[in-house]
Amino acid sequence: MYVQMKVTGLVLDPASKSPVVLLTDGQGEHRLPIWIGPLEAASIAYALEGVEPPRPLTHDLLKMLLDELGASVPRIDIDSLEDNVFHAKIHLQVPGGARRLVDCRPSDALALALRVEADVFAEEGVLRRARSVEVEGGAGAQQSDAWKEFLEGLDPDAFGKYKM
Numbered sequence: 001m002y003v004q005m006k007v008t009g010l011v012l013d014p015a016s017k018s019p020v021v022l023l024t025d026g027q028g029e030h031r032l033p034i035w036i037g038p039l040e041a042a043s044i045a046y047a048l049e050g051v052e053p054p055r056p057l058t059h060d061l062l063k064m065l066l067d068e069l070g071a072s073v074p075r076i077d078i079d080s081l082e083d084n085v086f087h088a089k090i091h092l093q094v095p096g097g098a099r100r101l102v103d104c105r106p107s108d109a110l111a112l113a114l115r116v117e118a119d120v121f122a123e124e125g126v127l128r129r130a131r132s133v134e135v136e137g138g139a140g141a142q143q144s145d146a147w148k149e150f151l152e153g154l155d156p157d158a159f160g161k162y163k164m
Contacts, residue, residue, distance in 0.1 A: 002121040010045055030127045034086050040107035047114035059111040070095040075119040076109040081129045
């Protein structure tokens with residue numbers, strides 16, 4: 001079963017200084033932090049802020065190509081967590097009604113989803129596994145507890161302009 005999620009912020013991991021995109025569900029029951037690269041974080045931040053770069057970024061170009069071909073993206077799924085790496089699928093609807101699933105990184109799927117206003121879903125098993133990895137993983141229990149406390153204390157309204 002899948003849970004509908006929303007991108008609620010971009011933060012820097014205080015320990016690694018890596019960007020983290022945060023997803024939450026509408027009821028506040030599920031939080032999903034996904035570590036991403038700086039370029040993908042910038043692309044997501046641009047989409048969240050409504051910034052149009054002077055030249056299209058990769059995800060803007062992908063949207064333009066989909067529009068030109070008459071294809072659409074109704075949803076993306078974060079559907080797998082293997083060896084602490086998230087996997088995603090883009091649901092692609094092509095002219096004539098055919099549907100395709102395209103495997104990709106969650107950061108790319110999210111950057112595209114924000115541009116095409118696609119729904120974002122995470123598989124419940126991934127949410128459970130991510131929670132256990134979050135608690136068990138890291139450089140030790142103290143760091144893990146600090147990160148868990150940090151995530152639980154986040155207020156999505158406090159993110160402002162998603163600056164990194």
